[in-house]
Amino acid sequence: MAETYTHTHLQDAPATTQWSWNIVVLGSGESGVGAALLGKQRGYHVFVSDGGKIKDHYKQELIDNGIEFEEGRHTEERILMADEIVKSPGIPEKNEMVKKIRAKEIPIISEIELAYRFKGESKIVAVTGSNGKSTTTSLIYYICQKAGLDCALVGNIGYSFAKQVAENPKPLYVAEISSFQLDDIKDFKADVAVLLNITEDHLDRYDYSFQKYIDSKFKIVQNQHEQDNFIYNLDDEVITNKLKTILLTSNLLPFTMKQEPKKGAYIKGDQMMLKVNEERVSMNIYDFAQTGKHNQYNTMAAGVAAMTMDIRKEKIREAVETFESLEHRMEPVAVVRGVEFINDSKATNINSTWFALESMTKPVILILGGTDKGNDYSILESLVKEKVKTIVCMGVDNTKIHAAFDKIVPIVDTASAHDAVQASFDAAEKGDVVLLSPACASFDLFKNYEDRGKQFKEAVKAL
Incomplete structure (x- = not known):
């Protein structure tokens, strides 16, 4: 039997004139602090809890707006007193605090x-x-x-x-x-x-x-x-x-x-x-x-x-x-001695890299690797055969990339953006493209994909 997707009536939001509705915001990134600011503005009693360190500029925003917070821990008694929890998208269901909130049947909503x-x-x-x-x-x-x-x-x-x-x-x-x-x-x-x-x-x-x-x-x-x-x-x-x-x-x-x-x-x-x-x-x-x-x-x-x-x-x-392309998404960086460099650091999964390769019209030196999310590299095999001259790995563990492509193209291992760019430039000839499109998350060597892209661009400009 087919499911029916219809509109559900928006329940009356809690009164915004009293400090009677307690919300706890789990996580203090962009969405968590945004939720805290809106909750405070609308009269909720807001408490922000982050198991890690709160970034300085977010902490200052909370202080400036008189919002209570804690970092480096989750005070269980305080959190489980909430009428409602706003959970930051980066926190998974398997998180121990989330499990306890679910067990107590406290409603969890997202910032959106x-x-x-x-x-x-x-x-x-x-x-x-x-x-x-x-x-x-x-x-x-x-x-x-x-x-x-x-x-x-x-x-x-x-x-x-x-x-x-x-x-x-x-x-x-x-x-x-x-x-x-x-x-x-x-x-x-x-x-x-x-x-x-x-x-x-x-x-x-x-x-x-x-x-x-x-x-x-x-x-x-x-x-x-x-x-x-x-x-x-x-x-x-x-x-x-x-x-x-x-x-x-x-x-x-x-x-x-x-x-x-x-x-x-x-x-x-x-x-x-x-x-x-x-x-x-x-x-x-x-x-x-x-x-x-x-x-x-x-x-x-x-x-x-x-x-x-x-x-x-x-x-x-x-x-x-x-319309111009976004930073870190098929972003042209520079042409150095006839070799074009493209920053597609935002390609954190196989399909993103597939699309990037599919759009290439010149021979490619492909920079791959990072934190693997269960990648099936066979999806890229035909495009690698058709378009890629050399793969440069940029990750802590490149075993799966070697297993997938060792018999198809030469592979070079590196462990930094600087080394990856230098190895790619060495492998490239005039008229080639060096494409950073890693197909992986960045957390093994970088803070995030933006950091990876910025380090790549800095290394290209230093050539």
């Missing part, structure tokens, strides 16, 4: 749920997917800016949604939403929901169950009404198979390269067609600022989202033709 509770009449465009979220969210935001809409870019990219609602509310929020953020929503509803793709990622957080991860991504549509829009990738079999098992009330707007749907978006030849309601827009794909098939998918999704907001086609066209 708290932000939704107080966003008023504002609209939300929410983007999720395993790959392309940041690019697509940023492109939608860029189109909205070009069209003169008063909006904010929030969520998993940049600014905390809750903090934006607290400090500078807008009539429109364009939000990048991860599966971790969706896990703890109750009433959160996107007016426009975008689902780009679903590939195996973060399975360590979902008991190594791909189905649990799929279900988490689909929470983006669970509260939608008939007047809401769901934009999705019709070429993604995981998505289309899941859609056969659920009943949606929202307006379905697919995008595809393989069919010609009556509404949504498709590419035929060199033309991208957008069709929403009676409006139609046609664009030449060779005019897109973003190249590669993966970016054509992202552009279709963003274009359809823009059309649901009645943005004029001239503005959509102008934005698509002038």
